[in-house]
Amino acid sequence: MTPAIPLVLLGLTDAAFSGFRAYAGTDARIRKQRAAARAALRGLAVGAVLLLAPTLTAVLLLLTARDPARIYGLLSAGGLGYLLPLAVYAVAVLLSLAAYFALPFRGSTLATVVGLGPLTLLRPLAVAAACLGSVLNGGGGPALLVGTIAGAAVLCVEPAVHRRWYHHVR
Template identity: 70%
Template structure:
């Protein structure tokens, strides 16, 4: 199986959370399901546009390569190496989310403070580790280029959503 689908899925899930984070804390209403859903969808929309950049970069590196099969193999190795650190990061986020939703109130609050808060701050380091994983797995400069562009795109979703829809106070 190609690592492109899990990577795209992780990017889109992260985008939904980024849209939510751009909105979070702006509304004191108790029932705000519609607003949080709208924020997540905004994150997905922005991400869908931004994630075209690494896809087009990968295509351009394949088209420009002298040996396309060798370049394709390198991109696959790099994508696999990129996926491994992100999978570990996503598993820890999923574990923190499960603790938040399943544990009693005090324990779920602790899961939020100890798990989800710091993990949000570690997102850039997780992407840097993914880029290093792409290089370490034999992806070469092509995979690093695609990985850096993909990581930049993912990290830009939340600021773009915040600036576009939530910069003004309510």
């Protein structure tokens, strides 16, 4: 199985959340479900465009390789190593989100303060761990290159969305 599909799905989900985070706190209206959904879609769109960079990098590596089967094997092994730390991180985020939505007000506030807030700050470390995992799992230089570009892409979604649509506070 190729790890590309789960990685793309994780990247696009992260991009949608990044769009929402770029919007969060910029609007004092009480009813803002549409605006939050629009922000998530904006993040998804920006993330889809930015995630073309690692995709094109992987394709170029495969097209220019003397031994494409070897490069494909390295990218697959690196992708699995990249996926493991991100999957652990995603499970922690999902558990915090479940607590946020399931618990009463005080519990959901605690879930935000203890879970979602720190996990947002740990995103760059999760990406760094994923890059390390891609190398440790045998992906070598090609997997590290694609993983680093993918990590930079997902970390750039929130600032790009914020700068384009939400740089002013309403």
